[in-house]
Ligand code: NAD
């Protein structure tokens with residue numbers, strides 16, 4: 001394999017995982033970030049985010065990895081430069097592209113003499129490929145006072161990793177999507193990803209290769225199609241989850257069980273069993289932001305996107321339904337103590353962006369309840385990021401249960417299955433558990449003395 005020189009701009013979930021994975025595959029990777037605290041941790045071999053396997057892979061790839069805040073130390077030599085900075089939502093739903101703009105300018109000002117592929121890995125609106133190309137060009141010409149001819153091409157290479165399984169998803173992707181107008185760019189990226197496509201690298205012990213894993217399909221597309229693939233994928237997954245939640249709400253009324261329904265439809269290969277888990281609904285940094293961005297793009301072209309819109313409405317309404325479940329059981333929420341099990345938007349991460357738990361906590365607090373919360377890894381992030389939220393944090397789930405009126409499981413951390421549930425029931429003022437993920441063993445909970453309320457299960 002030919003080892004290539006790569007620069008990655010932004011060392012968040014996507015940039016760091018991409019950089020570390022490419023370094024593990026044998027490329028020479030320089031990661032650039034503007035956050036000195038992140039860089040300090042990275043230089044000590046520590047991951048600034050909680051992501052299983054990331055630090056281990058950083059260690060294995062150490063010889064091929066460098067970290068810097070200087071574009072000049074990363075870009076001039078690079079054959080491929082990834083833009084992997086954040087694209088958070090603006091109030092109107094469209095993405096804030098200020099970080100992409102700054103990255104593109106920084107790249108343009110430091111382009112070297114060899115041919116370089118500038119890759120949009122951040123999730124960016126359709127048309128961003130052209131826009132980034134114009135920014136890079138303008139910055140280059142502004143700095144050097146001469147035209148840049150054929151020195152670079154822009155490609156789109158959307159990322160599909162999930163937080164909590166980022167390393168697994170990067171080493172064993174379902175597909176790699178690359179969009180570009182310039183065939184040379186496609187060739188460079190094919191060579192870069194060749195070990196992934198052919199799965200010719202040794203699997204790390206902590207991230208074993210899935211059984212029957214074959215070559216990874218490389219989907220080549222034009223720029224606009226690659227950009228749209230990313231939004232369409234996230235929107236489709238959001239719709240799928242909202243759809244099962246809508247059916248779950250009906251299942252509750254008609255006395256059906258949503259787990260049986262999900263299995264019954266999911267085993268039809270055309271539908272598929274994954275992403276049909278009913279519960280508190282989706283959260284995280286991307287489904288909310290990307291569905292909003294897709295709707296904003298639709299509006300620019302005079303299209304309403306009602307299906308995507310409905311997926312959002314169902315999703316955010318689902319959080320309120322959890323509060324209604326508690327209210328139905330407790331009658332009065334004012335003055336009650338509610339313990340939340342799980343704060344992170346999903347297990348195996350400490351990410352709290354658009355986390356359903358925080359939204360539910362706010363709604364409970366508004367209704368006068370006292371809210372406590374436990375999470376195996378996200379408590380520090382919660383204290384740091386939301387210092388004004390009046391939530392009491394507990395390191396020990398049993399202490400959280402002490403004298404509580406109800407527990408609401410929001411995040412399906414595996415350790416919650418192993419709690420001493422009889423002791424939890426004993427400790428509570430009233431042993432009520434609302435299982436917002438249908439995650440716990442209903443029978444065991446009933447035996448432990450709980451009143452158990454799930455999602456999408458008629459009584
Ligand atoms: P993040 O917020 O975790 O990380 C972004 C990083 O970029 C930060 O470390 C920040 O300091 C750095 N940065 C900002 N401006 C910079 C600049 N001018 N130069 C260098 N570094 C700069 O973001 P993320 O979650 O990794 O997401 C990045 C992009 O990838 C977004 O567009 C997101 O939609 C997309 N995406 C995210 C995921 C995910 O699971 N988080 C998955 C797929 C795609």
Ligand code: UGA
Nearest residue numbers: 159160161162163241275276277281282283284286345346
């Ligand atoms: C999601 C996509 O799955 C990734 O492919 C994509 O790259 C990423 O967004 C992104 O663009 O950022 P992520 O948000 O990390 O990944 O996590 P998911 O596993 O997709 O879960 C998202 C939310 O949906 C979580 O809150 C999860 O609890 C919820 N979910 C998921 C359900 O409620 N039901 C399900 O069946 C599956």
